[in-house]
Amino acid sequence: MFKGVWVQFQTLLSSPIFLACVSSWFLAQFLKTLIKLFAGKVHSIKELVELLIWRTGGMPSSHSALVACLCTCIGITEGFNSGLFVLSFCFFMVTIRDAVGVRRANGIQANMINRIGNLLKDQGLVQEYKNLKEVQGHSPMEVIVGCILGFFVGIGFLVL
Numbered sequence: 001m002f003k004g005v006w007v008q009f010q011t012l013l014s015s016p017i018f019l020a021c022v023s024s025w026f027l028a029q030f031l032k033t034l035i036k037l038f039a040g041k042v043h044s045i046k047e048l049v050e051l052l053i054w055r056t057g058g059m060p061s062s063h064s065a066l067v068a069c070l071c072t073c074i075g076i077t078e079g080f081n082s083g084l085f086v087l088s089f090c091f092f093m094v095t096i097r098d099a100v101g102v103r104r105a106n107g108i109q110a111n112m113i114n115r116i117g118n119l120l121k122d123q124g125l126v127q128e129y130k131n132l133k134e135v136q137g138h139s140p141m142e143v144i145v146g147c148i149l150g151f152f153v154g155i156g157f158l159v160l
Contacts, residue, residue, distance in 0.1 A: 017073040020157035024069035024150045028062035031149075035059055056103075057136025063099050064138070064146030065153070067092040072154030096143055104137025 012018055033042070033051040036058065042048050056063070067088075074088040110132040117129035138146075 016157050017070070017077065020073050020154050021066050021069050023157070024065040024153035025062045027153060028060045028065040028146055028149055029053065029055075031060055032058045032062065057107075057138060057142075059142045059145060060149050061099055061138045061142045061146030063095055064143045065150035067095045068147040068150030069154040070150075072151050073158055076154070076158045096147070099138045100140055100143045102137070104139075107134050107137050110134040 029052055032055075033048065036042050036051055037048070042051065051058075071085070071088045071092045074082075075085045078084045111134050114131045114134065117126070117131070120126045121129040
């Protein structure tokens with residue numbers, strides 16, 4: 001049984017679609033890290049590693065790059081009229097809507113609530129206030145660049 005799981009895992013790791021998606025995500029994170037590094041917004045090695053591996057928000061959107069790459073790869077391999085492509089396209093649309101809409105709005109709201117909470121604390125109207133996490137969403141341009149990046153990485157892995 002374990003041998004069968006290992007074979008399936010090896011198959012996944014050698015899949016051009018999987019490799020393209022992981023590469024598009026990593027390339028977007030790498031570009032995001034370089035941009036922040038050259039802008040002087042990285043202040044520690046920990047922050048650099050965090051940016052490179054996991055941090056959300058910023059240019060380009062790694063979420064957008066990954067889902068655009070996935071959608072492109074599935075369209076090319078399975079056909080643009082396949083059910084699998086339709087599923088990946090719907091997943092793409094939900095992810096893009098979330099990146100540019102919901103998560104961005106949540107971040108803006110958390111920022112405003114934190115300002116109000118800290119102001120109330122400074123004025124002595126509340127004894128303690130713990131800041132909310134300000135989730136960074138994406139601007140439309142960050143999402144568009146991520147989508148373009150993902151599209152071309154997908155094309156590159158499957159066509160070239």
